[in-house]
Structures are given as structure tokens and as C-alpha cells.
Amino acid sequence: MKIHLPIYPNLHPKTISNIYEFYRFKKRISIFKQVNFITQFTFDLLSLRIMIKKLNITKSELSVGLPIILKKKLFFKFTKSCNIPVPIWFKKSTFKSKRKFILEACNFYNEFIITLNKLNFNRIQFFTLNRIKDVNLFIRRSLILK
Incomplete structure (x- = not known):
């Protein structure tokens, strides 16, 4: 049996x-023999790489x-509640309209996934948050999944 433990590159908001x-993390690892990890979502690749190094885990x-949220208000509410910094350029580029947010969010997710792949992060867990319409829209507009 494999256990998946959560890790928080930006640290848990209640830490x-x-x-x-x-x-706490090292203690949990020592209890189990076979462990995989899943991150809380993050857009901070530096924090992700630092966490991997500190915890001595591999990318494999x-x-x-990565949550697929294409509703502007929900996206920013969710990132704030999870203590996830969003790049300022993304905030500025999506400030104007709802339609522009959907397009920019899809592009943003695509670029982030492409960058993860270039850095040899080959496993992504999409969080749907029961927002199937958003996931379907993302897949239809996504360049990387074609």
C-alpha cells in the first residue's frame, strides 16, 4: 500500500x-515505508524546489x-484562503473582464504545466473542486493537452 502525504510548499496557512x-512531516514519513507526496497547489516553483531538497524527496x-478554477472571484478567494501568492502580472492581466480572466487563466495554467514539465515534474494532480464545467473548458482551450 502507498500512502500519499500532503506537502505545502508555501506552508499551511495554520502552520x-x-x-x-x-x-511533523519527517515524523509522518518515518511511520510509513512507501510514501508518495501531493502538494497543495502552488505557483511558486522556487518554494517547491526548496521543499523537495529540505525533505529529501524525489520528483518521481x-x-x-493544481486546481482548475476559471471563475475569477472563486480563484482569488481560494488562493487567499490557502495562502498561495499569485504573481502580480497575473492579477493585473486579469483585472478587467470575466472573459479575459478565463483566457488568461487557461494560458497561465498551460505555461505553469509546461514549466513543470521542463523541470521534470511529471506528475500533476488536478483538483476539480467539483467544477467539472471549468475542467472541461480548460481541456478544450488547453494547448498542452492536445
Whole structure:
């Protein structure tokens, strides 16, 4: 049996401290023999790489979590509640209209996935959040999935 443990590259919003978070994580790893990992979603590749190095895990053991949210208000509410920084250029480019947000979000996800692939992160876990319409729209507009 394989266990999938969550990791938080940007740290969990309710984390007391970085040291405590790493201590808890190492303790959980020591309990199980075969462990894979899944990230909370992140757009911060530097934090992701630092976490991998600190925790001494491999990219092949890791699935990068990515929610497909194409509703502007929900996207920013979700990223804020999860303590996920969104690049300022993305915020600025999606400021104007709902339609532009959908197009920019699809492009943003595509570029992020392409970058993950170039960095040899080959496992992605899409979080649908029961937003099947968003996932279908993303797939239809996606360049990488064609």
C-alpha cells in the first residue's frame, strides 16, 4: 500500500512555524515505508524546489496539485484562503473582464504545466473542486493537452 502525504510548499496557512511543519512531516514519513507526496497547489516553483531538497524527496514521488478554477472571484478567494501568492502580472492581466480572466487563466495554467514539465515534474494532480464545467473548458482551450 502507498500512502500519499500532503506537502505545502508555501506552508499551511495554520502552520505554527516552519520548523514545526518540517518536524511533523519527517515524523509522518518515518511511520510509513512507501510514501508518495501531493502538494497543495502552488505557483511558486522556487518554494517547491526548496521543499523537495529540505525533505529529501524525489520528483518521481511527488504530484503537484493544481486546481482548475476559471471563475475569477472563486480563484482569488481560494488562493487567499490557502495562502498561495499569485504573481502580480497575473492579477493585473486579469483585472478587467470575466472573459479575459478565463483566457488568461487557461494560458497561465498551460505555461505553469509546461514549466513543470521542463523541470521534470511529471506528475500533476488536478483538483476539480467539483467544477467539472471549468475542467472541461480548460481541456478544450488547453494547448498542452492536445
